[in-house]
């Protein structure tokens with residue numbers, strides 16, 4: 001079982017969705033839309049923290065992902081593939097792309113208004129992503145069941161309507177503030 005983003009902007013790949021039974025919400029689970037209002041919780045919890053490997057400006061070797069907005073329940077972000085992100089020659093490493101999907105799905109989860117960590121992340125790689133590419137990532141919630149938030153996302157190359165290179169599904173688990181380790 002899979003779901004579609006609320007606002008599809010281009011044709012869907014003719015493949016099954018990325019979600020397995022473990023990343024598919026139970027029937028009837030509500031799917032609240034991530035929103036800007038949830039950002040208040042997120043920003044208060046992170047309080048000036050800028051060391052995130054995905055999006056932090058203090059993480060020198062990180063992806064420097066730029067969060068670009070939330071619209072119709074879909075979170076968007078983007079990053080540029082640099083040489084240090086290579087796996088096979090000239091191509092982005094799959095783990096780097098998984099990091100970008102983790103960041104997007106995680107960001108969409110936090111915008112539900114609580115703190116979440118990744119419990120499970122599943123990725124399908126559909127096309128190679130060359131160094132120098134701008135990667136546009138979208139993520140949305142497919143269901144909420146107690147502490148578990150189910151999310152899906154996709155990464156497109158070259159623009160928001162470019163070809164889909166990665167699809168992902170995940171389940172994120174709500175945690176208290178005490179879950180995190182203060183920086184010393």
Ligand SMILES: CCCCCCCC(=O)SCCNC(=O)CCNC(=O)[C@H](O)C(C)(C)COP(=O)(O)OP(=O)(O)OC[C@H]1O[C@@H](n2cnc3c(N)ncnc32)[C@H](O)[C@@H]1OP(=O)(O)O
Pocket residue numbers: 022042102103106107110116117118119120146147148171173175
């Ligand atoms: C803006 C910020 C963006 C952030 C993006 C980046 C996000 C990250 O990278 S987070 C870092 C990577 N993830 C982690 O470090 C998490 C490590 N794991 C843990 O800390 C714990 O295992 C944790 C918190 C997930 C769950 O532990 P715990 O709080 O004891 O809950 P637990 O009772 O085991 O599970 C709660 C529910 O989640 C479910 N669950 C837990 N893990 C999984 C999993 N891998 N797959 C599916 N379901 C799971 C359980 O089945 C349970 O379901 P139910 O309520 O129906 O019984």
